Amino acid sequence: MSIEVGNILPGKITGITNFGAFVDLGNRKTGLVHISEVSNSYIKDIKDVLTVGDEVQVKVMEIAGDGKVSLSIRRASSDSSEETIEDKPKFQKSAPRNQEGQGFKKPYSAKSAPSFEKKSPSQAKVNDFDAMMSSFLKDSEDRLTSLKRNTEGKRGGRGGRRS
Structure with a gap:
């Protein structure tokens, strides 16, 4: 044999x-x-x-x-x-595909975001950027001050709150 x-x-x-x-x-x-x-x-x-x-x-x-x-x-x-293990399928799809044949959603783009204000095209870009930058800086500054206020008193050992 x-x-x-x-x-x-x-x-x-x-x-x-x-x-x-x-x-x-x-x-x-x-x-x-x-x-x-x-x-x-x-x-x-x-x-x-x-x-x-x-x-x-x-x-x-x-x-x-x-x-x-x-x-x-x-x-x-x-x-x-x-059937043996090698004959069995290794992967079965569970999520349906979208129409483009991709299994993922389209990425977010700023062009597809809705606009609530009407502005002239060239003026809108400049003002949008400036407005976005100033609001970002204001928000980040507010967050930093509140974070500092909350963590300052927690640093010491036996002493009271510092000011």
């Missing part, structure tokens, strides 16, 4: 470690079933599931250049019943 990737073969557990189980495939060939390839469910201790001497069906997953054989028990059993 030849050992090739994808074959499902009978085997016998010859050794158990923390990370997996060694399986004798016959013809003096041994492979390793990693603990993640034993079952579809989480396994904390492989000794709870497998014991030395158990007869198992394994699928050959990989044959390394140095002769190491990677095996899987869960894929051998799932191949006969359902």
Whole structure:
């Protein structure tokens, strides 16, 4: 019986470690079933599931250049019943796309913002910028003074409020 990737073969557990189980495939060939390839469910201790001497069906997953054989028990059993993990879709879309084919909203632009005041085009740009700058400076100055007022009294240790 030849050992090739994808074959499902009978085997016998010859050794158990923390990370997996060694399986004798016959013809003096041994492979390793990693603990993640034993079952579809989480396994904390492989000794709870497998014991030395158990007869198992394994699928050959990989044959390394140095002769190491990677095996899987869960894929051998799932191949006969359902599709394997590689055949399942990796990602499913949940949000519908908009008309442009993008999954995102359009970024906000100042051109699309509503205007409440009517001004001449050239005058509006200059006045808008000046008004925005002065209101920003006023707001930031107000915030700084209130922040200073609230934090000044909290700096001292045992003393009273400083003024």
